[in-house]
Amino acid sequence: MQETFQLGEISVLVTRKAIKHVHLSVHPPAGRVTLAAPASTSLDVARAYTISKLAWIREQQAKLRIQAREAPRRFVERESHYLWGRRHLLRVVQRDAKPSVSLDHRRITLAVRPDSNSTKRAEVVHEWHKSLLHEAVPPLIRKWERRLHVQVEAYFLQRMKTKWGSCNHKRKHIRLNTQLVAKPKDLLEYVIVHEMVHLIEPTHSERFLTILGKHYPTWREARAELNELPLAAESWHE
Numbered sequence: 001m002q003e004t005f006q007l008g009e010i011s012v013l014v015t016r017k018a019i020k021h022v023h024l025s026v027h028p029p030a031g032r033v034t035l036a037a038p039a040s041t042s043l044d045v046a047r048a049y050t051i052s053k054l055a056w057i058r059e060q061q062a063k064l065r066i067q068a069r070e071a072p073r074r075f076v077e078r079e080s081h082y083l084w085g086r087r088h089l090l091r092v093v094q095r096d097a098k099p100s101v102s103l104d105h106r107r108i109t110l111a112v113r114p115d116s117n118s119t120k121r122a123e124v125v126h127e128w129h130k131s132l133l134h135e136a137v138p139p140l141i142r143k144w145e146r147r148l149h150v151q152v153e154a155y156f157l158q159r160m161k162t163k164w165g166s167c168n169h170k171r172k173h174i175r176l177n178t179q180l181v182a183k184p185k186d187l188l189e190y191v192i193v194h195e196m197v198h199l200i201e202p203t204h205s206e207r208f209l210t211i212l213g214k215h216y217p218t219w220r221e222a223r224a225e226l227n228e229l230p231l232a233a234e235s236w237h238e
Contacts, residue, residue: 014046031061075121085184101128129181150199165191167198190222
């Protein structure tokens with residue numbers, strides 16, 4: 001059951017679940033506020049709790065407003081691009097051949113046809129990013145299948161505006177945001193583990209948090225680091 005109430009300019013979405021404790025969250029990029037509460041919690045109690053946390057909510061929203069945003073990429077010479085958490089400079093080579101991308105130390109070389117525009121260049125780089133993720137993701141899935149005693153039937157990579165990942169626990173599928181290629185690999189692993197735990201517990205219940213904490217004790221630090229990194233040019237979140 002979901003309800004919404006207003007505290008001045010702040011809208012709070014309340015969701016009641018089979019959990020023991022209240023979980024208040026402020027979500028990037030715009031500072032959306034949600035409150036997960038035990039099933040028996042009244043709206044008045046939820047409101048009173050939220051009021052007691054107003055200073056914290058406003059502090060988190062202020063941080064989001066000043067959080068660095070990556071500039072829209074134009075895919076031009078010496079532009080900065082991030083790969084596995086490290087900054088690389090882009091080198092653009094124009095030639096009449098099939099487009100390609102290669103990596104040499106801290107330089108990414110993008111080879112494109114002379115008439116290519118930024119949209120085409122973005123597509124080429126995105127496909128390259130997917131190829132890097134296809135190399136990195138399967139070993140991590142196999143590692144955590146053994147540890148969690150679950151099986152992932154399939155994984156998918158796609159641009160996602162509002163999530164780092166998602167899980168269809170019935171079909172045993174997980175989806176990962178291709179932007180994860182720009183983040184440190186340990187954060188990719190955290191997102192994979194998070195989604196795979198949903199194969200055991202579909203909701204963000206106390207049981208889910210217990211399982212996640214048992215197998216990935218530093219998940220809170222990983223989540224915080226992920227959310228402190230620069231947001232992409234398009235609006236989005238976990």
